[in-house]
Amino acid sequence: MVLTPALLFRAMSSVHIEQLNFEPVALYFVAIGIVYAVVFMAQGRNTRAAVLGLAVTFSNTVMIGIPLIGLAYGQAALVMLLTLISVHALILLTSATIVLEVLEARQISAARATGGAPPRQIWQTVLMAVRSGIIHPVPLPIILGLLFAQTGLLIPDVLDRPLHLLGNAFGPVALLLVGATLSQVQVGPHLRAALGISLMKNLMLPAVVAVVCWLAGLRGLNLTVMIVAASMPVGANVFLFAQRYQVAQELVTASMAVSTALGLLTITLVMSLVALLG
Secondary structure, three states: OOOHHHHHHHHOOOOOOOOOOOHHHHHHHHHHHHHHHEEEHHHHOHHHHHHHHHHHHHHHHHHHHHHHHHHOOHHHHHHHHHHHHHHHHHHHHOOOOOHHHHHHHHHHHHHHHHHHHOOOOOHHHHHHHHHHOOOOOHHHHHHHHHHHHHOOOOOOOHHHHHHHHHHHHHHHHHHHHHHHHHOOOOOOHHHHHHHHHHHHHHHHHHHHHHHHHHHHHOHHHHHHHHHHHHOOOOOOOHHHHHHHOOOOOHHHHHHHHHHEEEEEEEEHHHHHHHOOOO
């Protein structure tokens, strides 16, 4: 609520819209769609499959992605990542909401009809998902920062310095909080399934992103950012999503823990391989 908006607003406050490149982002979501569809079909095309599909495709691009990519590749890479983040949760959570709502509507339509209850309005839930995807501490400061940049104004020093200090604090604090969260997670009987989801998330997804982007002609820093972003562990929003629909909550929590711990090895591997692409 404090450090994240400060970093994101300041990072985007000097970026003009014409400088943004949405082609890599579009290719990223093509790859996401392929992986989600495969997992959804393989897991049985039910609500559990929809949640697990989100777990395999939703990356922790903020808490882990921003510190790592910013440190490893610099400001230009961070702008590319923030371009992705600006629509990441909005597109994935809204799409997953539509899938879940359609599936749930089919599952409970008979019961509602029998009980005389009014049918669930899917469009209202989808609109709420879109609103929540925008009015949020991550995409909102990115949008506001871009709008501010278009004015041609500069942030006054009296405001820029505290924003700079708060933004710099984000990286270490975010990684510390990730570790603190993992210390409280009980993986237990879900270890095997969580390991499978983690390997798909941390290795299969970046591999598919790499193939799709490479075949489309993407090269250089933008390719690197898309692949490394895809290699990030399962994002926390997946747990909130699973909790909201009360589907696979324990497995998603275990997958978050395992994929984050596994990320020590897999992210290092992916970044090393990406460096070979030039």
